[in-house]
Amino acid sequence: MFTKILVALDGGPQHAQVLELAASLAGPASRLHLLCVLDPAFALADDAPRAEHAEYPAADAQVHQAEQLLSNALGRLRERGIDGLGHHPAGEPAQVICDHARQHGCDLIVIGHRHLSRLERLLDRSVGQWTVDHAPCPVLVEVRGGEA
Numbered sequence: 001m002f003t004k005i006l007v008a009l010d011g012g013p014q015h016a017q018v019l020e021l022a023a024s025l026a027g028p029a030s031r032l033h034l035l036c037v038l039d040p041a042f043a044l045a046d047d048a049p050r051a052e053h054a055e056y057p058a059a060d061a062q063v064h065q066a067e068q069l070l071s072n073a074l075g076r077l078r079e080r081g082i083d084g085l086g087h088h089p090a091g092e093p094a095q096v097i098c099d100h101a102r103q104h105g106c107d108l109i110v111i112g113h114r115h116l117s118r119l120e121r122l123l124d125r126s127v128g129q130w131t132v133d134h135a136p137c138p139v140l141v142e143v144r145g146g147e148a
Contacts, residue, residue: 001027006106007034008097008131011069014112018142019073022110023082025140031083034073035100036066038090063088094130102136109139 007022009015022032039062070086077084089096101109113128132139 001030002108003027003030004104004106004108005030005032006097006101006104006109007032007073008093008109008111008127009034009036009069009073010093010112011036011065012112014142014144015069015073017144018110018112019076021140021142023077023080025108025110026077026082031085032077033100033104033106034070034077034084034086035097036069036086036088037093037096038062038066038088040090040092094127094134097127097131098134098136107137109135109137111139111141113141113143 002025005022005025007018009018019034026032066088067086070088074084074086087100089100091099097109097111100106109131111128111131128139128141132141
């Protein structure tokens with residue numbers, strides 16, 4: 001049984017399936033760590049003053065969107081009696097996912113898979129592949145296309 005499950009969410013088409021898959025694996029003693037990684041180019045510090053949020057509307061919007069995504073996902077988990085924590089650190093997604101799993105002693109990572117063409121894979125590094133290659137624990141990849 002998995003007790004600490006990291007769930008990487010980005011609000012994309014597979015968001016619901018990734019969350020559902022992780023929830024289906026959770027037992028009574030499990031805690032899910034929901035992670036929505038922010039683009040560091042638009043990140044604000046957690047303790048940034050309100051004025052800084054107003055000065056950088058794109059960063060403020062990104063933080064707000066991540067907080068809303070995590071809040072909704074945590075609410076869905078609570079409805080099922082599943083314990084969870086939400087985090088929205090900034091950084092390169094695959095590296096942040098692996099670092100978070102390592103720091104928090106997670107025993108499983110659940111992520112989605114974007115269906116990229118060969119050309120897209122050349123231009124846009126696969127978060128899933130890097131995570132599988134560098135994770136400190138098993139990685140479960142949800143591969144359904146997101147048709148919810």
